[in-house]
Amino acid sequence: MKWTDKTWKTIAPIYQKIIEMPFIKELQNGTLPLEKFQFYMGQDSFYLENFARSLAVIGARTESVDHALDFIRFAEGAIVVEKALHDSYFQEFGLTSRGKIEPTTHHYIHFLKSSSALDQVEVAMAAVLPCFWIYQEVGNYIYKNQQAENNPYQKWIDTYAGDEFEGLVIKAKAICDSVADNCTEAQQQKMTEAFIAASRLEFMFWNSAYRLESWEV
Numbered sequence: 737m738k739w740t741d742k743t744w745k746t747i748a749p750i751y752q753k754i755i756e757m758p759f760i761k762e763l764q765n766g767t768l769p770l771e772k773f774q775f776y777m778g779q780d781s782f783y784l785e786n787f788a789r790s791l792a793v794i795g796a797r798t799e800s801v802d803h804a805l806d807f808i809r810f811a812e813g814a815i816v817v818e819k820a821l822h823d824s825y826f827q828e829f830g831l832t833s834r835g836k837i838e839p840t841t842h843h844y845i846h847f848l849k850s851s852s853a854l855d856q857v858e859v860a861m862a863a864v865l866p867c868f869w870i871y872q873e874v875g876n877y878i879y880k881n882q883q884a885e886n887n888p889y890q891k892w893i894d895t896y897a898g899d900e901f902e903g904l905v906i907k908a909k910a911i912c913d914s915v916a917d918n919c920t921e922a923q924q925q926k927m928t929e930a931f932i933a934a935s936r937l938e939f940m941f942w943n944s945a946y947r948l949e950s951w952e953v
């Protein structure tokens with residue numbers, strides 16, 4: 737069985753929790769309060785910037801030049817998405833500043849930065865995979881199950897349910913499977929642990945936006 741198939745099974749309960757969470761349900765039916773989406777967008781701006789930096793570090797550390805090119809392109813893509821967020825979504829949803837880095841974003845960003853800098857590069861590749869894969873699954877899930885007309889969040893949904901994003905996800909998964917083939921059982925286990933940690937953080941990222949979680953002091 738492919739590493740990706742095995743690993744997805746281990747996060748199936750986390751994915752289930754994600755699609756049941758109020759942030760996702762309300763995004764799907766268009767009732768998510770604007771304030772929560774604004775919080776999410778501001779935090780996602782910080783996330784995307786640092787996610788891109790982590791992807792670039794992974795690109796620099798890969799053995800294969802083809803993988804280096806793929807990761808450098810992923811990094812570019814994340815910066816382009818961040819710019820689109822800033823240049824169009826911020827305005828559309830009335831956000832003037834991205835605010836400050838809140839606790840869950842801080843945790844997630846630093847997890848990705850330390851993994852990409854210090855872990856075996858295959859483990860770092862596994863750490864960034866849920867960012868692609870979970871978004872695609874959630875995007876498709878919302879797209880298929882939505883009933884609302886005139887959903888204010890439609891454009892966001894379309895970004896992640898589209899064919900262009902699917903191409904990236906297929907590539908990111910294929911890279912993880914090919915590098916996992918050359919890893920020992922113990923190394924593959926570390927890849928899986930990194931994948932699980934990032935999946936939990938994806939859940940927490942949406943949940944913290946729903947709760948508008950901020951530093952208390």
Ligand SMILES: Cc1ncc(C[n+]2csc(CCO)c2C)c(N)n1
Nearest residue numbers: 783810811813814817867868871941
């Ligand atoms: C918290 C959080 N996780 C994942 C994404 C999804 N995402 C945005 S850009 C990109 C890759 C571009 O090469 C991916 C996977 C997000 N927006 N925010």
